[in-house]
Amino acid sequence: TAYEIKECDWSSDVCSSDLYAVLCIAFFFLFSSASLADAIPTAEDINGLAETAKRTVEKFMQETFKLRMEYEYNGQFLDPNDRDNLHKLAGKTSAQLQKITASQRKLKKQIEDYQGDDWDQRYGANGVWRKLSADIYITNLNKCEIDFYLALASGQLQRNEILHKILAQIDSTFSHMPSDTINLLKIKTLILLAETESDYMTQAKDALHSPEMIYPGMSCEFDIRRQIQRIKFSGKIRPDQVNKLTDYFSKIDCSDDFELILSLAILQLQSKQFKAFEKTVQSRPETKDFLGSLVLSDLSHRIAQ
Secondary structure, three states, X not given: OOOXXXXXXXXXXXXXXXXXXXXXXXXXXXXHHHHOOOOOOOHHHHHHHHHHHHHHHHHXXXXXHHHHHHHHHHOOOOOHHHHHHHHHHHHHHHHHHHHHHHHHHHHHHHHHHOOOOOHHHHHHOOOHHHHHHHHHHHHHHHHHHHHHHHHHOOXXXXXXXXXXXXXXXXXXXXXOOOOHHHXXXXXXXXXXXXXXXXXXXXXXXXXXXXXXXXXXXXXXXXXXXXXXXXXXXOOOOOHHHHHHHHHHHHOOOOOOOHHHHHHHHHHHHHOOOHHHHHHHHHHOHHHHHHHHHHHHHHHHHHHHO
């Protein structure tokens, strides 16, 4: 995701963050909508919308963290309620980001229609117009990421429809500016589509092994995520691949990327590489409690079955 989830206190009171997000959105869509029609857009208007979009995405990633990790661990939703919950939260967040994008585009049009002699002073030389354009780009990208989880929690027809729209958006809007986030989103989208549409099997393989996925500025975090996806997609997890990836991970600094650490540990468990798993957990002891909860949830489900 464009906003990384770091380790936090998952038992903290979510109500305050919920209230804050609701108030932010209410402020911009109840008050700003009326005033922006007449007022000249300011940097504060632009920064406020960007901050609201950022908090909206962060709130979703935090609220769905356990649901997403459980799906990655089990490869499915053990409880239909979990699927419904993720679908509901993703749909709500996607709609909120759509509204924010509409407000950002409205500001952009107002700025571009402004005929004052001080246009360059207000919006050009200080980078305000360029920042707003970048904000729209980021909000759209974040919406595509949220839509991926909406697809993940949807029935097959709706799932594939959403995934096709994500690919179209990537090709039309983001292809000229490749980044770790865009490339990973494309890989995950193609892999999910390939599960039900065999025509995308080759495209998914090409994306996972394409030299274009290795480029200057590529982060180690993206490289590890790409390799995790590639190992899983192969259908047969080879111990040597997992051990090689474990050694690679131990040599880089991703200690603050809690979600990435969990993804690697889950892969090690799934491949029964327990020594590698132990090595990862010992080096990142903060993962123990959460990994324990994943294992216990799986055991409870198996017992119930």
